[in-house]
Amino acid sequence: MSEETLLSMENINVHFNTRRGVVKAVRDLSLYINKGETLALVGESGCGKSVTAHTINQLIPMPPGVIESGSVIFQGRDLLQCTQREVQDLRGTQISMIFQEPMTSLNPVFKIGDQLADVFMAHQDMKKKEALAKAVELLKLVKIPSPEKRAYDYPHQLSGGMRQRVMIAMALASPDSGLMIADEPTTALDVTIQAQILDLLNDLKDKVNMSLLLITHDMGVVAEMADRVVVMYAGRKVEEGTVYQIFDNPSHPYTLGLLNSLPSNDKYKNSTRLEAIPGNVPDLLSLGEGCPFANRCNWSSDVCNKSFPGKTELAEGHSIWCHNATKVIAEGTKTNG
């Protein structure tokens, strides 16, 4: 794997000005993706994963959204300083995106072949006929059976799994896929189709040499796909590491809770119920300066409510943001083991 950085985000703060107040959806987030790498962005619903993704290709509705500060360096350029037009040119060519709802992410009134061809015609000077041929080629690449026939189908004539393949094909229509953002690509699909789509993504990733930003809340998907993992909680990055570091040696209380709440084979032998993290995600409107996880954390102390902890580096590339890091590591591995 090359160690060249494709994308790096520094100190991103994204706010939404709502009628009830300012929602700080993403706070001081930094992350990077190397070329050819899969980075998984993990966290529960509403923790700012999608907002982070939308910050990259600037799909955040403004207003009410505001990117308060930070930089998004993509191939040496700061996307936040680019004009609308420049970002629009990058979308679909260098940065493409797969959405989580395959059932509604295709335009219902056009045939899928035409929709794919449109992407080609928009980004490369291509005649309709040539673009359609390319579209069929892509449908074949994402393993849609009898693509020549399927290209003339409307989205409602396809199943969810097929539509997600079409979405992936559309994201692949770019001539030079630098970065593909997959926003919970398998959430809406059933488990067997899920595995096929993930295999397909892995396959294609090697074929076209792209980097993948995988957004998910499913630790199973993370284990299968990711090279590195960033765990987010309430808009903050709480743990970062390689997939082995995260699964073998989870160190932040939230990551521990996440992994403990997964069903696993040996746990079924002892108990019939899954472990849940007690409490709820805090209201993003009333977040203080403290650690957002403090009120659900077994190890929280007074200092946790006062300020957000600094970085504790555990190993190369493996860091957590926790005030009681040493204590958690000492005790946490016990409960996890």
Add this chain to the structure above:
Amino acid sequence: MNENIGVPELEESPLKEHWHSLRQNKTAMAGLIIIVLFLLVGIFSPVLAPMDPLEQHIELRKSAPFTNGYILGTDDLGRDLLSRLIYGARISMIIGVISVSISLFFGVIIGMISAYYGGIVDKIIMRLIDMMLAFPYILLTIVIVAVLGPSLTNAMIAIGISQIPSYARVVRASVLAEKENDYVLAERALGASDRELMFGSILPNCLAPISVQATLGVGTAILDSAALSFLGLGAQPPTPEWGLMIASSKEFITSAWWIVTFPGIATLLAVLGFNLLGDGLRDILDPRLRD
């Protein structure tokens, strides 16, 4: 992997499906047949009309229907009523189509921009539209004609302009609902520009309510042009326009009923045709009213 293989194709293309439900809907079909008849009459009026609509035979004036060789009789100047009605169909269809095209063109653009950009743009445009809607509709039309001068062309323009607000509202409402869909965001993420999104992907999804509005609008436009001509602000004599025919013969309603009655019936039928089809289309295109 082969989810759909072996499953028989049950779904038709949307167009075929709608045509099928249109054929099931008797009132809509009746409307469509009436419209097609009027359109054919309008297109082939020189062939169908037995006489020149402007040719006067003063000695045969006010002939009753089926006398002197006139099927529907003659008017107060001895012109063949049937021929005048046939040419009137052509004029009415043209009025309907052109004035609706004017209101559609501007209504779609205004409504789309208003809904798509939202915020302050939407507020300003919608308040202007509200101001236009606050005028009684026919009064607005009369004011525009008064400014432009009375003629058939200006009547079409006036009707077109005064109908823009209702189209803009219909378009805005459906775009507001449509633009929140995932496919809009997905296409934007693939690099589509605002213009491509507005007219390339959102508009085709809003065609159902727009086509209903346009169909009903043609009927309204025909009726309005008849009203304007009746008031002397639309077509000018000797144009065989239905409203004008009614206006110029209203004093004979007791002595020669046919001169005023037949143009009235023609107007009624044409408007009825468009209204029936419009209502039928609404039933067909609105999935909630479908069974």
